[in-house]
Structure formats: structure tokens, C-alpha cells
Amino acid sequence: MNFRIRRRGSFWLIILFAWLLPSSMPAADSAAKVYVILWFDTEDYLLPASDDAALHLAKFLSGEEVRATFKVVGEKARTLERRNRADVIAALKKHEIGYHSNFHSTQPSPALYLSQLGWDEGVNEFDRREGPGRADVERIFGQAPSCYGQPGSSWGPQSYGAMSRWGMKVYLDAGNHVNLNDRPCYYCGLLNLYKLAYTLRADLNHPQDLLQAQERFIQARKALLAEGGGVVSVFYHPCEFVHKQFWDGVNFSRGANPPREKWKQPPAKTTEETRSSYRVFEEYVRFLKRFPEVRFITASEAAKLYRDRARDHRFTAAELQTIAKAVGEDVSFQIHSDYALSASEVFALLNAYVDRTQNADATPLVEQLTVKNTPLGPTGRIPLMTETVTTDASQFQRTCRDVADSLDKHGRIPSAVWLGSRPVPPEAYLATLARIAQLRLNGAAMPESIEIKPARLAAARYVADDDPKKLWGWVIFPPGFRAPALMELAKKQAWTLKPAILGKSE
Numbered sequence: 001m002n003f004r005i006r007r008r009g010s011f012w013l014i015i016l017f018a019w020l021l022p023s024s025m026p027a028a029d030s031a032a033k034v035y036v037i038l039w040f041d042t043e044d045y046l047l048p049a050s051d052d053a054a055l056h057l058a059k060f061l062s063g064e065e066v067r068a069t070f071k072v073v074g075e076k077a078r079t080l081e082r083r084n085r086a087d088v089i090a091a092l093k094k095h096e097i098g099y100h101s102n103f104h105s106t107q108p109s110p111a112l113y114l115s116q117l118g119w120d121e122g123v124n125e126f127d128r129r130e131g132p133g134r135a136d137v138e139r140i141f142g143q144a145p146s147c148y149g150q151p152g153s154s155w156g157p158q159s160y161g162a163m164s165r166w167g168m169k170v171y172l173d174a175g176n177h178v179n180l181n182d183r184p185c186y187y188c189g190l191l192n193l194y195k196l197a198y199t200l201r202a203d204l205n206h207p208q209d210l211l212q213a214q215e216r217f218i219q220a221r222k223a224l225l226a227e228g229g230g231v232v233s234v235f236y237h238p239c240e241f242v243h244k245q246f247w248d249g250v251n252f253s254r255g256a257n258p259p260r261e262k263w264k265q266p267p268a269k270t271t272e273e274t275r276s277s278y279r280v281f282e283e284y285v286r287f288l289k290r291f292p293e294v295r296f297i298t299a300s301e302a303a304k305l306y307r308d309r310a311r312d313h314r315f316t317a318a319e320l321q322t323i324a325k326a327v328g329e330d331v332s333f334q335i336h337s338d339y340a341l342s343a344s345e346v347f348a349l350l351n352a353y354v355d356r357t358q359n360a361d362a363t364p365l366v367e368q369l370t371v372k373n374t375p376l377g378p379t380g381r382i383p384l385m386t387e388t389v390t391t392d393a394s395q396f397q398r399t400c401r402d403v404a405d406s407l408d409k410h411g412r413i414p415s416a417v418w419l420g421s422r423p424v425p426p427e428a429y430l431a432t433l434a435r436i437a438q439l440r441l442n443g444a445a446m447p448e449s450i451e452i453k454p455a456r457l458a459a460a461r462y463v464a465d466d467d468p469k470k471l472w473g474w475v476i477f478p479p480g481f482r483a484p485a486l487m488e489l490a491k492k493q494a495w496t497l498k499p500a501i502l503g504k505s506e
């Protein structure tokens with residue numbers, strides 16, 4: 001069905017229709033949906049009134065039949081338990097529970113400690129520091145948290161490694177570290193709802209601005225419907241409804257780390273100020289609900305909607321040709337009919353193909369190729385390469401076998417691909433591999449002499465350069481905090497980056 005008015009009725013019927021339909025009704029796909037993911041960073045473990053705020057919000061939303069995602073801090077969950085707030089726990093449990101770090105703002109926050117570490121040490125350290133809080137949230141709320149998002153802008157790529165270990169599928173937050181054209185994307189094998197075109201809020205402290213917030217949503221809805229649907233991210237903190245200043249700013253600003261006995265409560269709003277904040281929020285939610293194509297979703301529902309369709313794709317020889325042809329010296333993700341491939345998936349796919357063709361007729365092997373997982377990007381030092389390296393067919397085939405085994409055992413792109421005693425960067429190897437794959441798919445033999453030319457990871461441009469203003473402006477960081485090595489590590493994981501494609505709605 002679509003809403004374009006056909007010119008066959010009477011003039012008056014057209015006028016009537018025009019009057020009945022909102023002016024922004026889409027002419028495009030009428031099955032398109034606007035998915036609103038509503039999430040709360042539930043973190044203040046100092047001001048007891050923030051417990052009541054979480055209770056109020058959870059109950060209001062349940063009454064409206066809206067399910068939200070409450071990302072709970074480990075210490076917040078333990079505090080609710082200590083304060084015997086079974087009522088708050090029960091109300092939140094009706095929604096989806098996510099995770100928001102163990103202590104949030106005590107020093108050092110995740111980006112600080114991760115900035116000194118490589119991949120594996122970082123994953124282990126994140127697991128050591130944050131894992132116990134995750135386990136507490138699961139124990140107290142009786143459900144495994146579905147997602148994680150960092151405190152403030154204290155982001156680090158190694159958190160994704162720990163999340164995979166924990167079985168989490170979604171990174172849910174708002175920030176600038178990874179940005180694939182302001183759209184949902186996959187990074188390190190997880191769905192990222194992070195830097196989105198539409199992260200919208202109504203200002204709780206300025207009720208007079210509610211109309212403008214509603215107008216911003218109307219514009220977002222129009223744009224999303226025109227592109228076939230999409231997601232709007234709306235987030236709050238329960239504590240914002242009851243405080244005048246954030247609980248952590250009062251205690252841990254600019255690197256401060258006072259002992260627990262010196263932690264101070266933040267200044268609280270008056271009863272009337274709190275009531276006014278609830279009014280703004282409740283009116284905004286009821287406004288969003290009015291649109292017929294709006295669906296409220298949780299993090300795990302987003303994971304289903306944006307399910308990675310490369311996982312169960314069966315490739316044809318023609319598709320593999322297209323994939324191989326699309327690889328150039330600018331290595332990046334690829335978008336095909338209804339699925340996308342990260343550079344690391346293309347690497348694994350083509351390597352498996354060329355490896356398997358070594359002693360057999362190539363064509364029937366294609367159908368056996370699948371993308372079972374997303375290999376991580378390299379985590380070690382990449383060798384420098386400035387000029388062409390030449391090798392022979394025998395060495396290339398042996399290297400191909402070695403790379404297949406390495407992918408299988410380590411689950412990541414090798415930092416150096418060894419052609420005998422000569423290491424080449426994985427980007428350069430992939431560009432050559434793609435050329436060989438095309439030859440083999442055409443039935444040609446492996447050439448006797450093979451040239452490997454320099455290439456680069458073009459997808460790295462979607463991961464931010466280290467920039468204190470853009471990335472590390474959170475008031476809790478010590479002044480002057482920078483993390484160049486951390487962002488370099490993050491850029492190497494751009495091998496795993498690809499757009500998340502919205503599935504057809506019900």
C-alpha cells in the first residue's frame with residue numbers, strides 16, 4: 001500500500017484525504033518503520049532519589065507498553081540490593097537490562113587503563129575490571145545484560161573483545177570513536193548503535209523547548225521513511241530527573257579519585273523541578289507513540305532487525321567473482337544485494353577459496369564457502385612496505401595454507417603475511433589474493449610469478465583519529481588525556497567494519 005493519492009476520485013475527496021493525512025506522510029515504502037531505541041544509563045549509586053527515578057520511569061513505560069533498555073552500572077545494581085529496593089529491581093526487570101561498567105567514574109575509567117594496553121592484554125584487563133559488575137547485574141536482575149556502552153566517552157576497542165567473550169551482541173551508546181556514515185554498523189563482529197544521524201532528546205530542564213524536540217523527530221522520521229526505515233536513538237539517565245548536577249562530576253572530575261567515605265551526593269532538584277522533568281519525558285514518549293510506523297525496540301530486538309545476513313549466505317561463483325573484483329588497493333567493506341562483508345570477511349572468504357583450489361577443480365568448492373564469523377583485524381605491528389614484492393606460485397600457495405590455518409586458530413587477520421622470509425602487510429596480500437582468486441575462478445592456473453603491491457586499509461577512515469576535543473572531552477578524564485595508541489589499535493579493527501543492513505519489517 002502507498003499513500004499517494006490517485007487522481008480518480010472527486011476533487012472534494014482529494015481535499016478530504018489531504019486534510020486527513022499528516023503532511024509528512026511518506027510517498028515511499030509504506031511498510032517502512034521508524035525504530036526508536038529508548039535507553040537509560042542507570043548509574044548514580046550515590047543519590048537515593050535516583051532509585052525512585054528509575055522506578056518511576058520503568059513503571060510509566062510499562063504502563064505505556066513501551067519496553068526500554070536500562071544499562072545498569074554494577075555498583076548501582078549492588079546499591080539497589082543493599083538498599084533493599086526490590087521494587088526498583090522488579091520494575092526494571094520488566095524491561096531489557098544492559099550493562100554500563102562496574103563503577104563508571106572511579107579512576108581509572110576504561111579508556112585510561114585500555115590506553116596503555118594492546119589487544120589481548122586489554123581484553124583481559126577489561127574483563128578483570130568490568131566482568132564482576134556484569135555478573136552482578138545478571139545475578140541481581142536475573143537476565144544476562146544484552147548490551148554494553150561506556151561511561152562518558154571512556155571508549156576502547158578491547159571492550160568489544162570482552163563483550164564477545166560475554167556473549168553480548170550490541171554496543172549501545174553515543175559517541176564519535178567509530179562512525180560509518182552516521183548509520184548502524186558492525187564493528188569487531190558486534191552491532192554498533194553508536195554514532196547515529198538521529199540521537200534525539202527532549203530537554204528535561206526546558207519544557208518550553210519540547211515543541212522543537214518534537215519537530216526534530218518529525219524531520220528524522222521523514223528522512224528515515226524516505227530511505228526505507230531506520231533507527232532513532234533516545235537516551236536519558238534516571239538521575240537526570242532528580243539531580244541538578246551529575247553524581248560523578250561532583251566527585252571524580254578532572255581525574256579526581258576520592259575514597260568512598262568522602263563521596264558526596266549531588267545537589268537535588270526540587271519536587272516541582274522533578275515533576276516538570278517527568279512531564280517533558282512522558283509527553284515526548286506519548287508523542288513518539290502516536291506515529292503509526294514507530295516501533296519501540298530494545299537492544300536485542302535491534303540485533304534481530306539488523307541481523308548479519310552474510311552469516312547464512314551461500315555464495316555463487318559469480319558472486320565470488322564480484323567480491324574479488326571489488327577488492328583494490330583501498331581495502332574496505334563491500335555492500336552486496338542484501339548483505340555486507342567486512343574487509344576481514346572478504347580476506348577469509350577469498351583465502352579459503354584460493355587455498356581450497358590448490359589441488360582440485362575450483363568451481364564446486366564455491367558453494368561450500370560461508371562467513372561463519374568476522375575475523376578480528378590484526379593486533380600486532382604491521383610490516384612496512386614501500387615497493388612491490390615478487391614471489392612464486394609455490395610460495396604463494398604455501399602462504400595461503402598458512403594464512404588459512406592462522407585465521408582458524410587465532411580468529412584474526414595476521415599482522416604480517418609471510419612469503420617465506422619476507423613479511424607483507426595483510427592489505428597488500430589481500431589485493432594480490434583477490435587477483436589470484438579471479439584467475440582461478442576463470443579456470444586459469446596460478447601464475448608462476450606473483451607481484452604483491454602496497455595497499456592500504458581505506459576503511460580506517462571511519463575510525464576517528466586521536467583528538468582530545470572530539471573524543472576525550474568527558475569531565476571525568478584527567479586534563480590533557482590522549483590515547484593515540486588506543487585509536488591506532490581501533491583503526492586496525494576497521495578490518496571488521498561494515499554497514500548493518502535493516503531487514504524487511506513484518
Ligand SMILES: [Zn+2]
Pocket residue numbers: 041043100104150151152
Ligand atoms: Zn554513564
